[in-house]
Amino acid sequence: MEKYLVSARKYRPSTFNSVVGQKALTATLRNSIATDRLAHAYLFCGSRGVGKTSCARIFAKTINCTNRTPEGDACNECESCRAFNENRSLNIIELDAASNNSVDDIRALVDQVQIPPTTGRYRVFIVDEVHMLSQAAFNAFLKTLEEPPGYVVFILATTEKHKIIPTILSRCQIYDFNRITIQDMVDHLTYVASQEGISVESSALNVIARKADGAMRDALSIFDQVAASSMGNITYQSTIENLNILDYEYYTRLLDAFLNQDVPQALLIYKEIREKGFDSLFFINGLASHLRDLMVARDPKTLCLLEASDEARQSMAQQAVKCSPQFFYKAMALCNDADLNYRTASNKQFLVELLLIKLCQLLSPSPIDAGDGEGQLKKITPANATPQPQQPQQQPQPQPQTQPIDPAPTATVQQPVVVTATYSRIPQPIHPPQRRTGLKTPNISLKGGLKKAEDVAQAAVKQQDRNNNFSDQALDSAWETYISSHPTAHILINTMRVARPQRIEGNRFVIMVENPGQVELMKNALPDIISYLANQLSNDHISFEITINEGESSPHVWNSREVFAHMLQEVPHMQELVKRFDLTLS
Template sequence: MENFVVSARKYRPSTFNSVVGQSHITTTLKNAIKNQHLAQAFLFCGPRGVGKTTCARILAKTINCQNLQAEGGPTDIEPCNECESCKSFNTSSSFNIHELDAASNNSVDDIRNLVEQVRYAPQSGKYKIYIIDEVHMLSNAAFNAFLKTLEEPPKYAIFILATTEKHKIIPTILSRCQIFDFNRIQVQDIAQHLSVIAGKEEITAEEEALHLIAQKADGALRDALSIFDLIVTFSSGNKITYQDTIDNLHILDYDYYFKITDALLANNMGQVLLLFDEILRQGFDGHNFIVGLCEHFRNLLVCKDEATTQLLQVSEKVKAKYAEQARQSSASFLLSGLNVASACDIHYKSSKNQRLHVELALMKLSHLNALVSTRQLAEGAMQEEGLKKKAVA
C-alpha cells in the first residue's frame, strides 16, 4: 500500500511565488536577494500555519542557489532546482542549512553548540543558514549566550528565527533582527488554494464547502489543508460537498439562520421556537447558535450597502442569499435584533436556564418587526401632522 502524504507536506511551497497570501514578505525577500541587501538575522513572526518556516526554508535555498532564475521578470528571483545546492536541499542533505527546534533545544549548552558550528565556513556554497523554529522557547540564559553571535556573525552566516509569540523574545534579540510580520491568510486566498489542490488531486469540490473549510481554519493554511484531508477521507471518494463538510465539522448550516430570520420578519414565533428546538436536537450548543445569529445579523447589515458587501467572506452563492434577505429586512430591525442577540450572548453563561434564556431572546426578536413597523407608522403620522400645522400657519 502506498504511503499517504498529507496535503500540508505534499503541496508545501518550494518557491516564493507559490507562497499563499504573504506577498509583502516574499517581495521584500526577493528584492533583498536581488540587491544583495541580506541582513545577518531575520525574525519571522505570526500565527501558526501561515508560512513562517516555509519562507525560511525557501530563503535558505534561494540565497545558496548557484543559478538563480528570473521567472516573471528581472525582479522575480527564484531557485533553479537544478544546481548541486538546490538538489541537496530538496533531498534534505545540505550541509549548509541547519534547522534547530528551540522547543526541545532551549538550553545554554544547545546554543553554545550552535555558536561552535558557526565558526566553520561552508565547504561549498556562499552561506551557512541557521533556522531556529519556536525561538521564543529559548531560556533567558540561552538568549544571552546567543546575543554576541547574532549581532556580529561571520559574513557567511545567516540566522532565520521563527516564532508565534514575538512578545516573549527579549528586546536585545529583537533589536538585532530584521523583523517580518506574517498576516493571517484571507479566506478567499485559502479557498482558491484548496480549489487548485482539489484539481491536482482530481477531486470535485463545491465552492461553498471550500469556503467553509477556509473560514474554519481561521487564517491558518496548514489547518485548512488538514481539514481538507479530513473531509476527503470522510467523503470516501473524489467529491467534497457542502453537506459532507458541515456534517463532519459539526457546523450549523447557513440555511437555519436564513429560515429563522424569515420567520422573525413574519412575526412567526412558533416557527422560530421549533427551528431552535430542531437545532438543539441535532446536538448544537445554544451559545454557539446565538453567536451565529449575531454574525448573521451583522452580515445582513453589511449587505445593506453595496460598498461594504466585500466584507462578507462567503461564496458568491451565499452572498446573493444575504443580499436578498437584506433587502427584505429594515436596518432598524437588524440593529435592534443585534442588540437583543448580543445581550443574550453576554448573559448566557450566567443564566440558570440557558435554553429559556435563548428562547426568551427569540420571542423578543419575533415581535421586533411589528414594533419597528408600528414605530415607523407613528413617526410618519407625526411628521405628516407637523407638516399640516406648518401649512395652516
C-alpha cells in the same frame, strides 16, 4: 509505489511564487536576494499556518541555489536545491523554541553557528516560536544574533510578536505575514483538488477555509479529511456533516423568522439545532457572527470586511437588504448579552429561547429595548402578524401630535391603525379616518381629497375604462415585477417587499407601513405604481389605502357603505349628486 503524502506536505510551496496569500512579502524577499542585500537576521511574524516556516525554507534554499532564475527564484534542479527538497541539506538548521527553550539548547545552537558551510554559501538557522525562549536563553543568544559569522542567516519566527523583547526586534529585519484570506484559500484548494482529481463544490471549500481560520496548513489537512470521507466528491453537505458545522441554512431561516416576528418558528428551528447536537453557546456565537457578516455585507463600503468568496458575498448582500442597520445593531447587542450571561445562566436553553423571542420582537411596533438588561418583553405578536417594513436610510419623521394632551400617553401607541389616505389612478372616494377618541391625526390632510368629491363622483359615472378582474396572485406578481424593475430604488423596494397589498374588496387594497416616513414614500410612489399595475392588470380602478400599522389588531377598514354614509354626512353636495346621477352602491 508512490508514497501517500498528505496535501499539507505534498503542496507545501517550493518557490516564493507558490506561497499562498503573501504576494507583497515574498516579492520583497525575492528582490532582496536578487540584489544581494541580505540581512543577517529576519523576524517573521504572523499567526500559525500563514507560511512563515515555508518562506524561511524557500529563503534558505534560494540563497544557496547556484543557478537562480532571472526572477530570483530557486532553480529546484541544482545539487543544493535538490538537497533542500529532499530534506538532507546541512545548510538549514531548525530549532523549535517551544520545546527547546533552555540556555543549553541555545548554547548548542551557538556552537553550530561557528561551523562554516561545507557546500553552498549560507547556513540558515530557523528558530521557530522564538518568543518561547527563556530570559536566560535570550541573553545567551543576543551576542551571536548581533554579530554572526558572514555565512550565517537567522530567521526567527513567532506567532506573538509582542512577546519579543526590543533588543531582539532591533536586531532583525521584520516581516509581518497576513492572515490568508478565504478567497486565497478557496483558490488554492481548488487548485489542489484539480491536481488530485477530486470534484468539489465551491461552497464546500468556503466552509473548509472558514474552519481553517486563516491557516493554509489547517485548510489542507481539513481538505484531506473531508476528501477521504467523501470518496473524492466534496459536496457542501458532506463537508458540513464531516466537520460538524451548523448549516448556514439555519441562520437564514432564523433571520426570516425574526423578520416575520415568528416566535414559534424560531423556537422550533432552535430545537432542530439542539437535536443535531450543537452546543447552545456555539449556536449563539454562530448567530452573532452571521448577523455581523450580514451587517457588513449590507453596505458596499463595508463589504470588504466580509471574509468570504465573491459568490457568498453576493448572496449575503442580497439577504442583508431585508433588514435595517438598526435591526443588526440591536440583534448583535442581544446576542452579545446572551453570550456574556451564558456562563452564569442556570437554564441555558431558556436563555437562548429568550434571546430568540427578543430577536423576533425587534421589528414589532413597540420593540423591546435592545440594551435593556432586564429583558422586559412587552408582548408576543402572533406568529402570522404582518411583517414590519424596514426603512434602511430614511429616519422616521416625528408623528404630528395635534391631539390634545392624552392623559395616558401609552393609549395612543395602542391604536391599531391610522388610515391615512386613498390613492388611485382615477380619484376614488376618500376613505375617511376612523372616528375614535385618542386617534392620532393622520399626517396627510384629507381636505384636498374631499374638495374633489364632486369630480370624483362624476368621474366614477363617466368611466368607460378597463375593468378586468384579477386575482390576488396576479396583483402580487405585478407588484413583484415592479419591485424587480426598480432595483436601485432601495428604500422604496424594501418597503414594497414588506408592505404587500391586501385586498379590502373589489379593486381596493390596503398597504400597511410602519411610520409616517414610509407613508410619504409610498404616497409619492403610488401614482407611478398604480399606473404600472393598471397596465399590467388591465384595470383602471385599482386604489390603495396606506395605513400605519401601529399595533396588534388587524385594520378595521370601512366598507363602501360606511364610506358612502360618511360622505353623505360630510360633503354638502353629495346628497344632490347622488340624486342627480341616481347613484347606488353596487
